[in-house]
Every structure is written in structure tokens, then in C-alpha cells.
Amino acid sequence: xxxxxxxxxxxxxxxxxxxxxxxxxxxxxxxxxxxxxxxxxxxxxxxxxxxxxxxxxxxxxxxxxxxxxxxxxxxxxxxxxxxxxxxxxxxxxxx
Amino acid sequence: xxxxxxxxxxxxxxxxxxxxxxxxxxxxxxxxxxxxxxxxxxxxxxxxxxxxxxxxxxxxxxxxxxxxxxxxxxxxxxxxxxxxxxxxxxxxxxxxxxxxxxxxxxxxxxxxxxxxxxxxxxxxxxxxxxxxxxxxxxxxxxxxxxxxxxxxxxxxxxxxxxxxxxxxxxxxxxxxxxxxxxxxxxxxxxxxxxxxxxxxxxxxxxxxxxxxxxxxxxxxxxxxxxxxxxxxxxxxxxxxxxxxxxxxxxxxxxxxxxxxxxxxxxxxxxxxxxxxxxxxxxxxxxxxxxxxxxxxxxxxxxxxxxxxxxxxxxxxxxxxxxxxxxxxxxxxxxxxxxxxxxxxxxxxxxxxxxxxxxxxxxxxxxxxxxxxxxxxxxxxxxxxxxxxxxxxxxxxxxxxxxxxxxxxxxxxxxxxxxxxxxxxxxxxxxxxxxxxxxxxxxxxxxxxxxxxxxxxxxxxxxxxxxxxxxxxxxxxxxxxxxxxxxxxxxx
Numbered sequence: 001x002x003x004x005x006x007x008x009x010x011x012x013x014x015x016x017x018x019x020x021x022x023x024x025x026x027x028x029x030x031x032x033x034x035x036x037x038x039x040x041x042x043x044x045x046x047x048x049x050x051x052x053x054x055x056x057x058x059x060x061x062x063x064x065x066x067x068x069x070x071x072x073x074x075x076x077x078x079x080x081x082x083x084x085x086x087x088x089x090x091x092x093x094x095x
Numbered sequence: 096x097x098x099x100x101x102x103x104x105x106x107x108x109x110x111x112x113x114x115x116x117x118x119x120x121x122x123x124x125x126x127x128x129x130x131x132x133x134x135x136x137x138x139x140x141x142x143x144x145x146x147x148x149x150x151x152x153x154x155x156x157x158x159x160x161x162x163x164x165x166x167x168x169x170x171x172x173x174x175x176x177x178x179x180x181x182x183x184x185x186x187x188x189x190x191x192x193x194x195x196x197x198x199x200x201x202x203x204x205x206x207x208x209x210x211x212x213x214x215x216x217x218x219x220x221x222x223x224x225x226x227x228x229x230x231x232x233x234x235x236x237x238x239x240x241x242x243x244x245x246x247x248x249x250x251x252x253x254x255x256x257x258x259x260x261x262x263x264x265x266x267x268x269x270x271x272x273x274x275x276x277x278x279x280x281x282x283x284x285x286x287x288x289x290x291x292x293x294x295x296x297x298x299x300x301x302x303x304x305x306x307x308x309x310x311x312x313x314x315x316x317x318x319x320x321x322x323x324x325x326x327x328x329x330x331x332x333x334x335x336x337x338x339x340x341x342x343x344x345x346x347x348x349x350x351x352x353x354x355x356x357x358x359x360x361x362x363x364x365x366x367x368x369x370x371x372x373x374x375x376x377x378x379x380x381x382x383x384x385x386x387x388x389x390x391x392x393x394x395x396x397x398x399x400x401x402x403x404x405x406x407x408x409x410x411x412x413x414x415x416x417x418x419x420x421x422x423x424x425x426x427x428x429x430x431x432x433x434x435x436x437x438x439x440x441x442x443x444x445x446x447x448x449x450x451x452x453x454x455x456x457x458x459x460x461x462x463x464x465x466x467x468x469x470x471x472x473x474x475x476x477x478x479x480x481x482x483x484x485x486x487x488x489x490x491x492x493x494x495x496x497x498x499x500x501x502x503x504x505x506x507x508x509x510x511x512x513x514x515x516x517x518x519x520x521x522x523x524x525x526x527x528x529x530x531x532x533x534x535x536x537x538x539x540x541x542x543x544x545x546x547x548x549x550x551x552x553x554x555x556x557x558x559x560x561x562x563x564x565x566x567x568x569x570x571x572x573x574x575x576x577x578x579x580x581x582x583x584x585x586x
Contacts, residue, residue: 007462011461011465012458015417015445016438016445017446018446019446027455030516033517034409034459037406038406038407038410038476041406041410041475046479051474053477054533055294055309055530055532055533056295056558058338060337061337063334075197079194079427080426081429082431090437091433091434091435093437
């Protein structure tokens with residue numbers, strides 16, 4: 001499967017990465033090379049093969065449904081580019 | 096090189112315990128070595144004052160005959176591990192001056208055992224790379240050079256800073272991480288020992304995530320014994336990582352008995368790839384001879400889906416990366432680049448904060464997970480991954496370990512392959528299936544290429560059987576008797 005420049009733009013938008021026209025042209029070539037490489041997998045017969053969900057056999061651990069962490073909002077926002085009174089600040093999202 | 100910076104971890108430990116040296120002396124010698132080798136760009140953030148403080152605390156414990164298994168040992172930490180109050184960036188611009196308010200489980204284990212932090216080590220941005228050239232902080236220079244040629248070479252990646260610093264005697268040991276070969280390949284390129292444990296052996300909590308089903312922490316050291324000591328400290332069950340496995344951590348050093356009589360070693364025929372350089376083939380054969388001479392049995396085994404491990408990896412790893420890296424949006428930490436609205440702010444921050452290779456992988460990952468392609472790419476790759484794992488399961492019914500080369504070539508020059516992602520990806524051809532199957536693997540320095548560079552051999556073990564892996568690696572290390580030294584190291 002090959003992708004065109006419109007698909008590159010669509011994927012970049014989904015990934016929230018701003019791309020210039022020049023980058024789109026380069027990415028089209030680069031991504032198609034990688035996709036051509038991974039297309040080798042279509043040679044493999046995987047009928048009836050379950051997808052791997054864990055590399056190591058283990059059961060998912062359960063824990064008690066209790067609050068055992070938190071209460072340090074100051075630490076959570078400490079690295080924020082902008083914060084106020086324990087809240088993250090972002091540009092206005094609702095008109 | 097000073098006597099102090101040339102000590103192995105186990106020798107330094109003995110001298111510290113016998114009070115022949117102090118932890119402060121050892122830390123000071125390494126701080127001097129870091130300054131001498133600063134041109135390698137292995138360390139990106141130095142913590143000299145903290146190192147002296149930690150070393151003083153170690154000396155106080157050692158004076159009382161106390162201390163943990165790493166007491167007073169100066170180490171470097173790959174910049175992927177969060178370190179409390181010490182800047183952590185994954186070598187990416189997007190993390191800015193992020194300074195964690197918490198400590199990763201792996202490094203917390205090491206500080207509890209007495210290790211001394213010298214600084215944070217350069218790596219490929221978000222561990223995405225095989226040459227340490229994708230770092231925002233610039234490439235790391237390999238301490239090794241070709242004979243009669245001072246071209247700067249890559250140390251491999253992504254743990255290039257870890258491997259270079261250990262090889263150059265700027266630290267005794269280093270933490271590293273391995274998603275597709277990022278511990279073993281740089282170890283092979285720098286004449287060091289690199290050990291990737293079984294998936295789930297070390298907690299991933301507090302380690303910057305790249306591809307969560309593949310990422311695993313491990314050590315880079317100068318000897319197999321040192322790797323065993325480091326892993327014993329780094330490994331633990333951790334309730335904060337739901338994929339961490341609740342299996343007791345053995346004293347790995349005790350596994351180094353020197354006896355591998357009767358051990359069954361598999362030689363996977365699919366690793367004999369077309370165009371394998373003759374010197375790599377010869378090294379592999381030499382490894383077989385060493386193990387045979389030590390009493391091991393050699394068996395041919397088959398891993399029929401080997402060829403598909405790398406293409407499957409380049410779906411699974413970018414898919415998981417695109418999801419993990421969604422968190423870098425300029426809101427909670429790191430770089431924020433303003434836009435007219437919040438969507439633009441996200442897109443601007445991510446465009447400016449992520450480097451080319453990271454952007455490429457996020458886009459591939461986003462594409463293979465997008466509506467209509469999920470089954471054809473991601474699910475297909477995970478089915479192939481099941482087949483890869485089954486290949487190993489079947490082979491391990493017959494053998495205890497497998498032996499392969501670590502890399503298809505020796506280290507290459509800085510800038511030689513960076514423009515060609517696919518050529519770069521082929522570096523991991525012998526290491527990546529080990530991650531896909533969640534197995535432990537170790538690379539040891541085994542020989543020197545025709546142009547004077549180190550080459551590595553890889554042993555692959557059964558899940559959670561790191562002990563057998565260390566035992567055989569130790570025997571092979573003794574047989575290889577690798578004593579060559581890099582040109583660019585601390586004096």
C-alpha cells in the first residue's frame with residue numbers, strides 16, 4: 001500500500017505535528033520506503049494465528065480498588081510551561 | 096588511564112570494602128575522567144556535586160562495614176530514566192528542562208544499593224536510533240577508531256552515551272534500555288558488555304516510554320560479572336509496572352561457575368544472512384569453538400520467521416511510540432510553542448520539539464493504527480510476532496541458549512547512514528527478534544575487525560533464565576580474552 005501527499009497531511013494532522021509543504025514531499029518518499037519494507041509481512045500466512053498480546057506469559061495483577069496515591073498537585077504542575085493555583089493553563093478552548 | 100578509572104565494578108567493590116580506596120576518591124577520579132573525555136559528548140548533564148555527596152554517604156556506610164551491592168560505585172544513567180531533581184530529557188528538545196519530582200524504580204533500586212550518580216548519558220532521541228545521531232544534544236563519538244584513521248565513528252544506539260562512557264572509563268557501569276537492540280548493538284560497537292534482561296524483569300516505571308511491549312532496562316559494563324552485579328540491583332518486581340513479573344531476583348553473580356559442560360547451544364541457521372561479512376562469520380565460528388572447547392554441545396536450530404522480525408518491529412514499535420508520545424503536547428511539561436488555538440499549539444510544539452526520526456516514527460505509527468489499516472498492519476504484525484515467539488519456544492525445547500553475532504558490521508562513521516532510515520534499521524537485524532519474543536540477550540566483546548574495531552557475539556537465553564546466560568557469557572568472555580583498548584579514553 002502506498003500513501004500520497006494528502007494521506008501524509010491527514011496522518012500529520014492526526015498526530016498533531018505541523019508539517020511544511022517541503023516536509024510533506026520528503027515524508028511521502030520516506031514513509032513509502034518504510035511501508036514497502038514492512039509489506040514483506042504479507043508473504044506470511046497468519047491464518048488462525050492469534051495476535052501476540054504479551055511477550056511473557058503472565059496474568060494481569062489485580063489491586064485493591066482504593067485511593068493510595070495523590071494529594072500533591074504542586075508536584076504535578078511543577079514542570080508545566082504555565083500553571084495557576086494547581087491547574088494547567090492552556091489557550092482558551094471554548095468560545 | 097588512572098588505576099582507579101580502570102577498575103571493574105567487582106574490583107572497585109573489593110577495594111572499597113577493604114578500605115584500600117574511598118568512594119570519594121573513586122568518584123573524583125571518574126569526574127576527572129568525564130572532563131577528559133567530554134569531547135565524546137557521552138554525558139549531557141553532569142551531577143558532580145551530587146556524586147561527591149553520595150560518595151561521602153557511601154564512605155560513611157563502608158566505614159561501618161555496611162552498604163549495598165553497589166556501595167560507592169560511580170555510574171552513569173541513560174537520560175531515559177527519570178531522576179528526582181535531576182533534569183531528564185530522553186535527549187529530546189520537547190522535554191525542555193523537565194526535572195522529575197520522582198525517581199524511576201530502576202535507579203531508585205541502585206541508589207538504595209549505594210550507587211553514585213555521575214550524570215545523565217546521551218542517547219538517541221526517545222531511544223529511536225541505532226547510532227546516537229538523533230539526539231537533540233548531538234551525536235556521541237565512539238572512543239574507538241579505525242586503525243590509522245581518525246574518522247569519528249558512532250558508538251551505536253540508542254544507548255550510545257552509556258556504551259561510550261563505559262568504554263572510555265568515564266564511569267564504571269551505566270544503565271541502558273533496549274527496545275530493538277539498543278543495549279547490545281552499542282555494546283558490540285564499543286567493546287563493552289551489554290545485557291538485555293527478559294521483558295518484565297526490570298520495572299519500566301519512571302523510564303520514558305518508547306514501545307511499551309518491547310522496552311526493557313539493562314546494564315552496560317566492562318565485564319560479564321559486572322553486568323550480573325548491576326542487574327541484581329536494577330531488577331525488581333514493581334506493583335507500579337503491571338508488566339513487571341513477580342519472580343524472585345537471584346544473586347546472578349553466583350551463577351558464574353565457569354562450568355558449561357553439557358550445556359546445549361543452538362545455532363540458528365536463519366541468522367546466516369546473505370552478504371554477511373567474512374570476519375563476522377569467522378567470529379561466529381570462533382564463538383562456537385570456544386563453547387565446544389568448554390564442553391558445551393552445539394546444535395543447529397531453525398527460527399523460520401527471523402526474516403520478518405525487523406519488518407514486524409517497524410510496525411509494532413512506531414505504533415506504540417505514536418501512542419506513548421501523544422503525551423508531549425506542550426501542556427503539562429516541556430516545550431510549548433504558541434499557536435492561535437490549542438490545536439495549533441499542540442502541532443507547533445510537536446513540530447518544533449520532535450526531531451526528524453521521531454516524527455517519522457510517530458507518523459508511521461499513526462498511519463498503521465488509523466481506521467482501515469489497523470488489521471492490515473498492526474494486527475498482522477502482532478500475528479507474525481506470535482510466530483516469531485513460537486519459533487523460539489520450539490527451539491528452546493532442544494537447546495538452552497543460542498549463539499549469534501550481535502551486529503552485521505563494526506561501527507560506522509558519523510553521518511554515513513543517517514540519511515537512509517532503512518540502512519540504519521538493518522543494524523538491529525540480529526538483535527530485534529529477541530525483543531519481539533521478550534527474551535534475555537547479552538553481547539560480549541569477542542574480537543577485532545580487520546580495521547581494528549571491536550566486534551560482539553550475542554547469547555540469547557530462555558525467559559527468566561538470565562543465570563544460564565551469564566554463566567555461558569562468562570565462559571565465553573574468558574575464552575575471548577578481549578584486552579584491546581579504545582584510542583579515546585581517560586588517561
